[in-house]
Amino acid sequence: MKTPKNRWNRLIAVGCIATVGITSIMALAQNSATTPITFTAFASDPNANWNNMQDDVGKFLTQKTGVTLKPEFAVGDPIAKINLIAASGQYPDFIVPKGQQGVLVDAGAMLDLTDLINKYAPNIKKVIGKQFDRMRFTLKDPKIYFIPNLDSIGQIDFDTDAWYKLQLGALKEQKYPRIKSLQDYEKVITTYVKKHPTTSDGKPTVGLSLLADDWRFVISVTNPGFWATGASDDGEWYIDPTTYEAKVHLTRPEEREYFRWLNHMNDIGLLDKESFTQKYDQYLAKIASGRVVGLIDASWEIGQAVNSLKAAGKFEQTYGRFGATLKPNMKAAYNQPTGFRGGWGIGITTSCKDPVRAIKFLDYLASPEGQVLNSWGIEGKHYNMVGGKRVIPEAVQKEKSNNNNAFARATGIGSYNWSIRYGDGVKDATGNYYTTNFPDQILANYSDEEKSALAAYNVKFWNDLLPKPSSFKAKPWAAAWSIPVAQDNPLNEFWNAEQDITRKYIPQAILAKPADFDKIYDTLLAELETKISKYSKLQTQLVQDRLKLWKILK
Amino acid sequence: MKINPVKINPVKTKKPFDFFYAFNVVLLTLVLIVTLYPFLNVLAIAFNNSDDTVRGGITVFPRVLTLENFRTIFAFSNIPQAFLISVLRTVSGTFLSVAACSMVAFVLSRRDFQGRAFLSRFLAITLFISGGLIPGFLLMRDLHLMNTFLVYIIPGMVNAFNIFMIRSYIDGLPYELQESAKIDGANDFTIYWRVILPLCAPVLATVALFVAVGQWNSWFDTYLYNGSNQSLSTLQFELMKILQSTQIGRDAAYGNDIAKQMQQISPDSIKMAITIVTITPILVVYPFLQRYFVKGMTLGSVKG
Numbered sequence A: 001m002k003t004p005k006n007r008w009n010r011l012i013a014v015g016c017i018a019t020v021g022i023t024s025i026m027a028l029a030q031n032s033a034t035t036p037i038t039f040t041a042f043a044s045d046p047n048a049n050w051n052n053m054q055d056d057v058g059k060f061l062t063q064k065t066g067v068t069l070k071p072e073f074a075v076g077d078p079i080a081k082i083n084l085i086a087a088s089g090q091y092p093d094f095i096v097p098k099g100q101q102g103v104l105v106d107a108g109a110m111l112d113l114t115d116l117i118n119k120y121a122p123n124i125k126k127v128i129g130k131q132f133d134r135m136r137f138t139l140k141d142p143k144i145y146f147i148p149n150l151d152s153i154g155q156i157d158f159d160t161d162a163w164y165k166l167q168l169g170a171l172k173e174q175k176y177p178r179i180k181s182l183q184d185y186e187k188v189i190t191t192y193v194k195k196h197p198t199t200s201d202g203k204p205t206v207g208l209s210l211l212a213d214d215w216r217f218v219i220s221v222t223n224p225g226f227w228a229t230g231a232s233d234d235g236e237w238y239i240d241p242t243t244y245e246a247k248v249h250l251t252r253p254e255e256r257e258y259f260r261w262l263n264h265m266n267d268i269g270l271l272d273k274e275s276f277t278q279k280y281d282q283y284l285a286k287i288a289s290g291r292v293v294g295l296i297d298a299s300w301e302i303g304q305a306v307n308s309l310k311a312a313g314k315f316e317q318t319y320g321r322f323g324a325t326l327k328p329n330m331k332a333a334y335n336q337p338t339g340f341r342g343g344w345g346i347g348i349t350t351s352c353k354d355p356v357r358a359i360k361f362l363d364y365l366a367s368p369e370g371q372v373l374n375s376w377g378i379e380g381k382h383y384n385m386v387g388g389k390r391v392i393p394e395a396v397q398k399e400k401s402n403n404n405n406a407f408a409r410a411t412g413i414g415s416y417n418w419s420i421r422y423g424d425g426v427k428d429a430t431g432n433y434y435t436t437n438f439p440d441q442i443l444a445n446y447s448d449e450e451k452s453a454l455a456a457y458n459v460k461f462w463n464d465l466l467p468k469p470s471s472f473k474a475k476p477w478a479a480a481w482s483i484p485v486a487q488d489n490p491l492n493e494f495w496n497a498e499q500d501i502t503r504k505y506i507p508q509a510i511l512a513k514p515a516d517f518d519k520i521y522d523t524l525l526a527e528l529e530t531k532i533s534k535y536s537k538l539q540t541q542l543v544q545d546r547l548k549l550w551k552i553l554k
Numbered sequence B: 001m002k003i004n005p006v007k008i009n010p011v012k013t014k015k016p017f018d019f020f021y022a023f024n025v026v027l028l029t030l031v032l033i034v035t036l037y038p039f040l041n042v043l044a045i046a047f048n049n050s051d052d053t054v055r056g057g058i059t060v061f062p063r064v065l066t067l068e069n070f071r072t073i074f075a076f077s078n079i080p081q082a083f084l085i086s087v088l089r090t091v092s093g094t095f096l097s098v099a100a101c102s103m104v105a106f107v108l109s110r111r112d113f114q115g116r117a118f119l120s121r122f123l124a125i126t127l128f129i130s131g132g133l134i135p136g137f138l139l140m141r142d143l144h145l146m147n148t149f150l151v152y153i154i155p156g157m158v159n160a161f162n163i164f165m166i167r168s169y170i171d172g173l174p175y176e177l178q179e180s181a182k183i184d185g186a187n188d189f190t191i192y193w194r195v196i197l198p199l200c201a202p203v204l205a206t207v208a209l210f211v212a213v214g215q216w217n218s219w220f221d222t223y224l225y226n227g228s229n230q231s232l233s234t235l236q237f238e239l240m241k242i243l244q245s246t247q248i249g250r251d252a253a254y255g256n257d258i259a260k261q262m263q264q265i266s267p268d269s270i271k272m273a274i275t276i277v278t279i280t281p282i283l284v285v286y287p288f289l290q291r292y293f294v295k296g297m298t299l300g301s302v303k304g
Helices: A004-034 A056-065 A078-088 A098-106 A114-120 A122-135 A168-173 A182-195 A216-227 A253-267 A280-288 A299-311 A355-366 A368-376 A394-402 A404-411 A439-445 A448-456 A490-511 A514-549 B019-046 B068-074 B079-109 B116-128 B133-142 B160-172 B175-183 B188-199 B201-217 B220-226 B235-250 B258-263 B267-303
Strands: A037-043 A067-073 A094-096 A164-167 A206-209 A237-239 A246-248 A292-296 A319-322 A345-348 A384-386 A389-391
Touching (some): A004 A056, A056 A368, A078 A098, A114 A355, A164 A182, A168 A182, A182 A292, A216 A253, A216 A292, A216 A299, A253 A490, A253 A514, A299 A319, A345 A355, B068 B235, B079 B235, B133 B220
Parallel strands (some): A206 A292
Antiparallel strands (some): A164 A292, A384 A389
16 A cells, blocks of 8 residues: 555656656757757848858857858849859748749749648748738749748838929928819929029029839829829839739829929929939939939938938938828828738758758747847847837947948947848837837937927927828739749840830920820820830739739639 | 350250140040049038038039048047958958969960860860859868858969950960070979069069959959958948948838937048058058059060
8 A cells, every 4th residue: 555655756757757857858959949050041131240150140150040141242233142052952941032033932942831831931921821822922823932031021111102202392482272172283493493593502493303214213203103192113014903903103094184284393393303313322412412402312312312311410401201192082192001911931842951940040030039139139138128118228229320331340230130020110018019129219210390390280200290091092013023033934035125115205205285285195004105105914913813812812 | 275155056946846746635534523523522511520521523623621420430449440441351362363364374484384275265265254152152162161261362362364364464475485594494483483473573563463463452352252251341341331221221121229320421522531540451452553554465465
């Protein structure tokens, strides 16, 4: 008969054995999960701040996962190098080929990640969520070869750009009028130029300047055609939201009226005579001189000039931005949600020694811990938790702002966005943002002049002047420009063919006498019809294939 | 004894206006301006504040003097190591290439060399046809030259153009020199080393300059073969990386980090500063070799 004591002993013994067993198994598991392993990689974007993982975050990652990355970054054109990789048959473990995905898939270099993700990557699955199908490659080959890492998930833009820009000084002088339509926009320019025909140093004031230098023509001249008429950015295309048919956006009747307005601006002498001849640097110099009242352009394109204005203390010559439209019933669609756009990412190649460890590494980077590590750094060193909020200490922030490259090299923050991740404005379980770009920071970067303008408009951000994302229906095809075009698809010729026509006729139409405008625009449409319509069918096919792949169309 | 100074009356003839001379002065001044101005402009922009440069109108002098552009470049800690590799490859690559090419050239210049015509033609083919990028890459891989320092030296060491240039020069030397040396008991290597090479100094200097500039400026081979090997990176490759990062940093997709965007120096200023960093060593060496350069080029070409 067993005494209770005996039983007790036995229990302890069993417990002991079990504990030893479990610990050793755990140690073994731990061991295999963090045994040092080196993965090679190739990335299509340069990163001059890569520090061979000898930075703070890199050391932590190696310690945590055992992985040392040995990447190579493209310098110059990555296409040649990726073709070489594909041809040589010696692939790095990871590859981020951007637009060259097709070459590698054709060469049989890429592993199908579907099962690996399902088995070993719960974090990646969680981040991509319901949009899982959007990772699939093509309708013909619906495997998952790449985990998207260029586009972030769930990004909320607090400060979406808008194209119609007016100098803050002009707005202030006219008591911050409401800018909803092109007429409002035009009125500010007209009034200002009439009152100040020359700047303080005697040069003539420029009413509205456009930029048509090479591809920038599209940004400042033709894209505003859809921005001002309530359509959103599908590159050179307009996709009908009901039939999913593609056509060149310039063929929309509304856009003819938009270019008629530009023609009118030229007719009344407000359009810069050099709009179609100036080079990019001349355009920037003109803006930096502070004599251009109105611009129709993206903020990133004029960034250097605006920085120069700020450095010179000319804050009143920097710009406010508005979603002006042709007619009051049109909604400027800068904020129209696209959903996750699919596309470019990181893949694991067939040369990879240990695909399971590789996918687990990417999964760790996609975990809340990994994402915070990449954008905030290490707790206690690069940020502190103060009352449940992540706070960057002042000394760290100062170093980050003043010495950004050195900071990035030393800390490694931002160098590990190899895997899928959330965008700005997404909060983690602690209620903090995953990234360090959030509203307060944007506000801190506004100048006092911008802040007083925004106060006069009764809003906090420029973005608040635009129609909200919730007032739009999401585009199920995301964005036409984000759909990859196969190498052998004749659609690759479209861009050149179309640009030949538009860069010829659009400037002509804008600079013509108003009476001749329609004749030229008709010629443009006729040319597009004869030379471009075959591409429209191909683009329609492309859009519909994507919708089928994403299981939106049957 | 006193010598009476002889007074020489200068003949007072009015010098006729030399139209040709004046034309030359004007023309060459124009050429000077056209060639010098871009360089001075680059120099001025490299030393000018980047925000100010955007305003345009920089000509020969910087408006707002700064070293910030250079500081940005040298903040990247790979630079010293890369600089060392660049110097190493330039020095050793040039030396070995000149040695190899001159030896081949010497052999090709010898009338008693049987395979002379065949080898010349064979070499000439490489002037017009190259294997292409991918075969070249595969070859380097199979020769196990990837991720080695030797990949900078060996593939370009024997260069047909340089060989022909040296050979033309040797052909211009009297063949009797070689014969008499032979009669004095010199073997072929002694003839090459003690007779031919010293006489070839001008053309060797020319070739050395070609090769050195090529070695110094080259970055694409680093990218192709040693891109993942930081310790073998070259200066031009590092500078290229910096340039590309500044450019990308300005682009739309990467415009999220506003603090970064504000801080960054415009790519144009970086580009100019990089240009200055790159050409300074060549500018320093060039005057010493230039003397030979002109001589070697003309001599070689006339006889060739």
